[in-house]
Structure formats: structure tokens, C-alpha cells
Amino acid sequence: MSAAAHLAFFLIVCGAAAGSFLCAWADRLVHGESIVSPPSRCRCCGTRIGWLDKVPVFSWLWLAGKCRTCGAKIPKQVFYCELAGVALAVVAVWVAQSPMHMALGAIWLWTLMGLMVCDLSVFRLPDALTGLLLMTGFGLAWEDPGRDLAGAFIGAGVGAGVFLALRIAYRALRGREGLGLGDVKMMAGIGAGLGAMALPVVTLTAAVLALGVALLGAVWRGARPGGDQAIAFGAYLALAAALVWVWPAV
Numbered sequence: 001m002s003a004a005a006h007l008a009f010f011l012i013v014c015g016a017a018a019g020s021f022l023c024a025w026a027d028r029l030v031h032g033e034s035i036v037s038p039p040s041r042c043r044c045c046g047t048r049i050g051w052l053d054k055v056p057v058f059s060w061l062w063l064a065g066k067c068r069t070c071g072a073k074i075p076k077q078v079f080y081c082e083l084a085g086v087a088l089a090v091v092a093v094w095v096a097q098s099p100m101h102m103a104l105g106a107i108w109l110w111t112l113m114g115l116m117v118c119d120l121s122v123f124r125l126p127d128a129l130t131g132l133l134l135m136t137g138f139g140l141a142w143e144d145p146g147r148d149l150a151g152a153f154i155g156a157g158v159g160a161g162v163f164l165a166l167r168i169a170y171r172a173l174r175g176r177e178g179l180g181l182g183d184v185k186m187m188a189g190i191g192a193g194l195g196a197m198a199l200p201v202v203t204l205t206a207a208v209l210a211l212g213v214a215l216l217g218a219v220w221r222g223a224r225p226g227g228d229q230a231i232a233f234g235a236y237l238a239l240a241a242a243l244v245w246v247w248p249a250v
């Protein structure tokens with residue numbers, strides 16, 4: 001096997017672990033716990049989960065989605081997140097122009113997935129993830145022969161600047177928070193990774209996706225779309241940034 005094929009295999013295996021970790025992170029944010037400690041336990045019976053029951057994808061299948069001790073259901077999201085982590089690694093392998101591009105691309109997509117899951121679960125975009133996105137964004141710009149770091153800095157500045165201005169304007173007009181600071185930080189990362197020119201497309205795609213989902217949700221519930229319903233817009237920005245990164249390869 002070539003070095004690139006080894007790397008591809010490694011990233012795909014890591015994808016399941018990354019998905020598992022991100023799902024656990026979001027779950028701990030929901031419960032107000034740290035990701036570092038305590039070690040993972042069953043939410044129902046409190047039994048510590050052994051390493052054998054933490055093998056991504058396989059453990060869930062082997063245990064048929066139930067706790068080994070008490071039989072409580074393990075949320076399906078855990079399994080879906082692990083599969084999504086693998087799928088994103090496959091996408092990065094498929095899109096990549098070089099081994100470095102492949103590794104950075106996989107980290108880029110996993111980080112965006114983590115941001116999406118956290119925003120959907122608790123309306124939060126953790127600094128650790130927005131920070132990692134910014135670093136990865138600079139990495140992508142440095143690695144791409146058609147781009148440079150100066151462009152990445154401009155992209156980060158424009159992304160964060162525009163969203164900061166929107167945040168301030170919204171607060172002045174409506175008298176309450178519309179966009180979180182997490183969104184501002186995430187836009188710096190997206191601007192660094194994709195460049196300033198991609199930002200209008202990312203924002204528009206996110207808005208269309210968010211509107212589409214809100215309308216579908218309203219039709220589903222048989223209600224009128226609520227004007228004041230909170231939307232995890234960061235999740236849609238993350239999804240849009242992933243789509244725009246993949247798009248040139250389609």
C-alpha cells in the first residue's frame with residue numbers, strides 16, 4: 001500500500017473514534033460536565049464503561065445499542081455520529097489532492113461536525129472547537145498551492161468582523177442576543193479555511209438550509225413558523241462550510 005492509502009485507512013478508522021468523541025462531548029455539554037473527567041459511565045445505572053464497550057461502531061452493534069449492565073438504551077445518536085465520522089473521513093479522502101490536504105480536510109470536516117452537534121444539542125459552539133477550526137483553516141490555506149496565509153488572515157478577519165457587526169446591530173435593534181460570540185469565532189475559522197470570497201456563499205447556503213428546515217418543521221408540526229423560535233444557526237453555518245469545502249470536487 002502507498003503512504004497515501006495508509007493515511008486514508010488511518011483517517012477512516014479515526015473517523016469512527018472522532019464521531020464517538022464528538023457525540024460524547026455534546027452529551028457532556030448537555031449535562032454541564034467536562035469532557036476530560038469523570039470517565040464515561042452509563043447514564044442509567046452509573047456503571048463505568050469498559051474499553052471493550054467503547055470501540056466505535058462495533059460496540060454499539062455488539063451490544064445491540066444497550067448497556068451491558070442494566071440494559072438501558074444507548075442513544076442511537078452515538079451510533080449515527082460514529083458512522084458520520086467515518087463518512088466524513090471517506091469524503092476527505094475522496095476530495096483530497098495530497099496527503100496533507102487529506103489529513104487537514106478530515107480534521108476540518110470532523111470539527112465542523114462537532115460544532116454542528118454541539119450547537120444542535122445545547123446552542124453552544126465550544127472555544128476548543130472554534131479554535132481548532134481556525135488552526136485547521138490556516139493549515140488548509142497554507143497547504144493549498146493556490147492560496148496563501150495572508151488571504152487566510154483576511155478571510156478570518158472578514159468572517160469574524162461581519163458577524164460581529166451583525167451581532168452588535170441585532171442587539172441594538174432587537175434589544176437581545178441574536179448571534180452568539182461562538183458564531184463570530186466560528187466565522188473566523190470558516191473565513192481562514194475557505195477564503196473571504198466564499199463567505200457570502202456559506203452564509204447564504206446556511207440561511208437557505210435553516211429556513212428550509214424551519215419551514216419543514218412547521219409543516220410537520222402543522223403550525224405557523226414561529227418568528228421568535230431560536231435557531232441553531234451555527235449548525236447550519238458549519239454544514240454550509242463543509243458543503244462549500246467539498247463542492248469543488250463534485
Ligand SMILES: [Zn+2]
Nearest residue numbers: 042045067070
Ligand atoms: Zn447501565
